[in-house]
Amino acid sequence: MALCAAALFPSSALATTNDGPSISEFETGLTSGVSLWGIAPGPDGNLWFTEESHNAVGRITPGAVITEFGAGFPTGSPRGIVTGPDGNLWVAMAGGNGAVAQVTKAGEVTEFGTLTGADPEDIAVGPDGNLWYVDSGANLPAAGGTSVAWGDYDNDGDLDLAMAGALTGGGLTAAIWRNEGGKPILVGYHINSRTLGL
Secondary structure, eight states: OOOEEEEEETTTTEEEETTEEEEEOOOSSTTTOEEEEEEETTSSSSSEETTTTTTTEEOOOOOOOOOOOOTTOOOSSSEEEEEOTTTEEEEEESSOOOEEEETTTTTTEEEEEOSOSSSSSEEEEOSSOOEEEEETTTTTOOOEEEEEEEEESSSSSSSEEEEEEEEETHHHHHHEEEETTEEEEEEEETTTTEEEEO
């Protein structure tokens, strides 16, 4: 496995040929056999990437110097990575107990548990300035034309989730998940004319 750079723009410092972009591979400083997953521009002018099988993140400078950072990561698998509005890197950690990890430019790691404690796969900064992650372990029903809303359904001070939409296999659905200590508990749902729970 190697990091690759492709010159896609004429103003790039990397060379292009008449046949298309020139691709360069960089592996000096990279752990052998590591599974690379995500890559993002960092707040420090370097590219940062995740190493899923090595439980680490790495940094590659414009001069192709690679540094790996593994200390402080939970036992999950680092996958998606993004620079957050706070100037730190944020990593989606799948598996294990599931987490989102904050990584400083110095490679220091702070882990934050997720609502579902499952499998955060990717992460992005939304137009609202918040971090948003994809959790493949949340087990929400597949629905299109969906509306979701956060609110305190059970008045316990924790945000709960309500969803309504059209099921991808046909029909309509509405459901409420109660936030019970950071774990989603399905309170009840309605499919077409049947209501269960609530």
